Amino acid sequence: MTPLFEAVPNFSEGRDEKKIKRIVESVRSTPNVRVLDLHTDPDHNRSVITFAGDEEAVLEASISLAKTCAGEIDLSRQTGVHPRMGSLDVLPFIPLKDATMEDAARLARRTGEEISALGFAVYLYENAATAPHRRNLSEVRRGGFEGVSARVGDPLWKPDFGPSAFDPRLGAVAVGAREFLIAFNAFLDTDDVEVAKSVAGKIRGRDGGLPGVKALGLEVGGQAQVSMNLTDISKTSLPEALEAVRAEAAKLGAGVEWTELVGLMPLEAAVATTRFYLGLRDFDRGRILENGLWG
Amino acid sequence: MTPLFEAVPNFSEGRDEKKIKRIVESVRSTPNVRVLDLHTDPDHNRSVITFAGDEEAVLEASISLAKTCAGEIDLSRQTGVHPRMGSLDVLPFIPLKDATMEDAARLARRTGEEISALGFAVYLYENAATAPHRRNLSEVRRGGFEGVSARVGDPLWKPDFGPSAFDPRLGAVAVGAREFLIAFNAFLDTDDVEVAKSVAGKIRGRDGGLPGVKALGLEVGGQAQVSMNLTDISKTSLPEALEAVRAEAAKLGAGVEWTELVGLMPLEAAVATTRFYLGLRDFDRGRILENGLWG
Numbered sequence: 001m002t003p004l005f006e007a008v009p010n011f012s013e014g015r016d017e018k019k020i021k022r023i024v025e026s027v028r029s030t031p032n033v034r035v036l037d038l039h040t041d042p043d044h045n046r047s048v049i050t051f052a053g054d055e056e057a058v059l060e061a062s063i064s065l066a067k068t069c070a071g072e073i074d075l076s077r078q079t080g081v082h083p084r085m086g087s088l089d090v091l092p093f094i095p096l097k098d099a100t101m102e103d104a105a106r107l108a109r110r111t112g113e114e115i116s117a118l119g120f121a122v123y124l125y126e127n128a129a130t131a132p133h134r135r136n137l138s139e140v141r142r143g144g145f146e147g148v149s150a151r152v153g154d155p156l157w158k159p160d161f162g163p164s165a166f167d168p169r170l171g172a173v174a175v176g177a178r179e180f181l182i183a184f185n186a187f188l189d190t191d192d193v194e195v196a197k198s199v200a201g202k203i204r205g206r207d208g209g210l211p212g213v214k215a216l217g218l219e220v221g222g223q224a225q226v227s228m229n230l231t232d233i234s235k236t237s238l239p240e241a242l243e244a245v246r247a248e249a250a251k252l253g254a255g256v257e258w259t260e261l262v263g264l265m266p267l268e269a270a271v272a273t274t275r276f277y278l279g280l281r282d283f284d285r286g287r288i289l290e291n292g293l294w295g
Numbered sequence: 296m297t298p299l300f301e302a303v304p305n306f307s308e309g310r311d312e313k314k315i316k317r318i319v320e321s322v323r324s325t326p327n328v329r330v331l332d333l334h335t336d337p338d339h340n341r342s343v344i345t346f347a348g349d350e351e352a353v354l355e356a357s358i359s360l361a362k363t364c365a366g367e368i369d370l371s372r373q374t375g376v377h378p379r380m381g382s383l384d385v386l387p388f389i390p391l392k393d394a395t396m397e398d399a400a401r402l403a404r405r406t407g408e409e410i411s412a413l414g415f416a417v418y419l420y421e422n423a424a425t426a427p428h429r430r431n432l433s434e435v436r437r438g439g440f441e442g443v444s445a446r447v448g449d450p451l452w453k454p455d456f457g458p459s460a461f462d463p464r465l466g467a468v469a470v471g472a473r474e475f476l477i478a479f480n481a482f483l484d485t486d487d488v489e490v491a492k493s494v495a496g497k498i499r500g501r502d503g504g505l506p507g508v509k510a511l512g513l514e515v516g517g518q519a520q521v522s523m524n525l526t527d528i529s530k531t532s533l534p535e536a537l538e539a540v541r542a543e544a545a546k547l548g549a550g551v552e553w554t555e556l557v558g559l560m561p562l563e564a565a566v567a568t569t570r571f572y573l574g575l576r577d578f579d580r581g582r583i584l585e586n587g588l589w590g
Contacts, residue, residue: 004588006584034587034588036584036587036588037581037582037587052584052587052588096584096588097588180584238569238573239572239573242573242574256574257574258574258575258576259573259574259575259576260575260576260577261575261578261582263582264582264583264584264587265582265583265584266583266584266585267562267565267583267584267585267586269569270562270565270566270568270569270583271565273565273568273569273572273573274533274564274565274568274569276572277534277568277571277572278533278534278537278554278568279537279551279552279553279554280553280554280555280556281553281554281555282555283556286332287332287556287558287559287560288559288560288561288562288565289301289331289347289391289475289559289560289561289562290561290562290585290586291562291585292329292331292332292347292559293299293329293331293347293391293392
C-alpha cells in the first residue's frame with residue numbers, strides 16, 4: 001500500500017476569510033490531496049488546516065501552501081495573541097497508514113529544503129530535528145518572531161535551511177515529524193482557572209500523571225478549561241484522561257460540563273471510547289461496518 | 296456513487312468447519328464483494344455471514360451462496376437448537392450508502408426468484424413482503440421447517456417463488472429487505488433470568504419503552520442477558536439503551552457486568568456513543584480521520 005501522511009500546518013491568518021480561502025484552496029487544488037479539516041481562530045489570528053495524501057502529494061501541497069502564505073500574509077503587519085514566528089508558522093507531518101516516523105522525518109527534511117528556496121528560514125523539530133535541543137517545538141519558537149530573531153546569530157540556533165537574516169514578511173517556520181495527537185479540552189463548571197491548573201498539574205505525564213498526556217489549565221470565555229494533548233492513546237485513552245479530570249475536579253468540588261475536540265481523532269480513539277463506556281468485550285475497529293467497506 | 300448493499304445470510308451449519316469454509320468462500324470469491332464478518336454458533340448449528348457490495352455483486356454472491364448451501368447442507372439431517380426452515384435459512388438485504396429501501400426490496404425479489412430456480416421455496420419478508428401478514432420474519436418462520444411445511448397448503452402461505460412441496464434437503468428461505476440493526480447484548484451480574492426478562496419488558500419499544508428497541512430476557516451460559524436489537528439509533532442510541540438497562544436493572548438490585556456486539560455497528564453508532572459519554576459538543580463522523588481518508 002502507498003504510505004499516507006497527514007500534515008497539520010498552522011499559518012498566521014485567522015481573520016481575513018478571502019485570504020484564508022485562497023490559502024486553503026492552494027492545498028485543496030493539489031492532486032491526490034484531501035483537506036480533512038480547517039480550524040480558524042480570529043483571536044489568535046491563526047488557522048490550522050489538516051490534510052492528507054501520499055508523500056509526493058503532501059510535499060507538493062506544502063510547497064503550494066508556503067508560496068500562497070508568502071503571497072497573502074505580511075508577518076510584519078500581523079497581530080494576534082499567539083507568539084507566531086512565521087507567516088507559515090508550523091508544519092508537522094504525521095505518519096498514517098503504512099508510513100513510518102522515518103518516512104515522515106524525510107518528508108519534513110525534503111519540504112523544509114524546498115520551502116527555504118522561497119525565502120523562509122526553516123527549523124526542523126521533533127522527530128526531524130538535527131540536534132537534541134531543537135526537538136521540542138516550544139523551545140524552537142520561544143519568544144515568537146522576536147525571540148527567534150534574537151537567537152539566530154547563535155550557532156546553536158542557525159536555521160537548518162534558508163537565510164539567517166529573516167525576511168520580516170515571511171519569518172521562520174518549524175517543520176517537523178511527530179505522532180498523531182488528539183487535542184481534547186474539558187470545560188469545567190467553574191470560572192476559577194486555578195481549579196483547571198490544579199487538575200492539569202495532577203494529570204499531565206511530565207509531572208507524574210498519565211503517560212502520553214500534556215495538560216494546561218486555561219480560562220476560555222470565562223470558563224475554566226483543562227486543555228489536553230493526548231499523544232499516545234494506547235497508553236492513556238480519551239476516557240481514561242476524561243475520568244482522571246473528572247476525579248481530580250471532583251476533589252475540588254468541580255465537574256466537567258462539556259468537552260471539545262480540536263481537529264480530528266483516529267477511528268481507533270472512538271472505538272476505544274465506545275468499548276470503555278459500553279463495557280464491550282471483543283470489540284475492535286473490524287466491527288465497524290465502514291472499516292470493512294473502506295479499508 | 297454506486298449504491299451499496301449489505302447482506303446478512305443465516306445458514307444452517309455451525310459445526311463442520313470445512314463446510315463453513317467452503318460456503319464462505321463461495322461468497323468471498325465473488326468479484327466486488329467484501330466479506331465483513333462471520334459468526335458461527337455450534338449450539339444453534341448455524342452461521343451468519345455479513346458481506347457487502349453493489350447490487351449485481353451481492354445478487355451474484357447470494358446465488359453462489361445458495362448453490363453452495365444446497366450442495367453442503369442436508370436440512371433433513373441437520374440438528375440444532377434454532378427453529379430453522381432452510382439450509383440457507385434467512386437472507387436479508389440492507390441498503391447502505393446511496394441505496395434506498397426500495398432498491399433493497401428489488402434486490403430481494405430478484406435474488407428470491409433466482410434461488411427458487413435452485414429448488415428453494417422462497418418467502419419474501421419485511422420491506423420485500425408481498426402481503427402484510429408476511430412482513431414479520433418471526434411469523435413467516437414460526438415453527439421452523441415443520442411449521443412452514445404444515446402451513447404451505449394454505450393459500451395465505453404459498454411461497455412467493457419456488458415449489459409448494461418443499462425439497463426436504465433445501466427447505467424454505469426467507470429473503471427480505473430491512474434497515475440495518477445493531478445486535479447488542481447486556482450481561483447482568485445475576486443468574487436470575489427473571490431480572491433480564493423484567494428489564495427487557497421495560498425497555499422494549501413494543502411495550503411502551505424505547506422506540507426502535509427490541510429486547511428479550513435470556514439465560515446465556517448461566518448468566519442473565521438482556522438481548523437487544525436496535526433498529527433506529529437516531530431514535531434510541533446504544534448509550535441510551537444501555538443506560539436504560541442499567542437503570543431498570545438497578546431497581547431490581549442488579550447491574551450490567553459486560554456487553555457484546557453481535558456482528559457490526561455502523562460508524563455513526565460509535566460516533567454517537569463517543570459524543571454521549573465524553574460530553575463532546577460539535578462532534579460528528581467528519582471528525583474521524585479515516586472518514587475523510589476513505590469516504
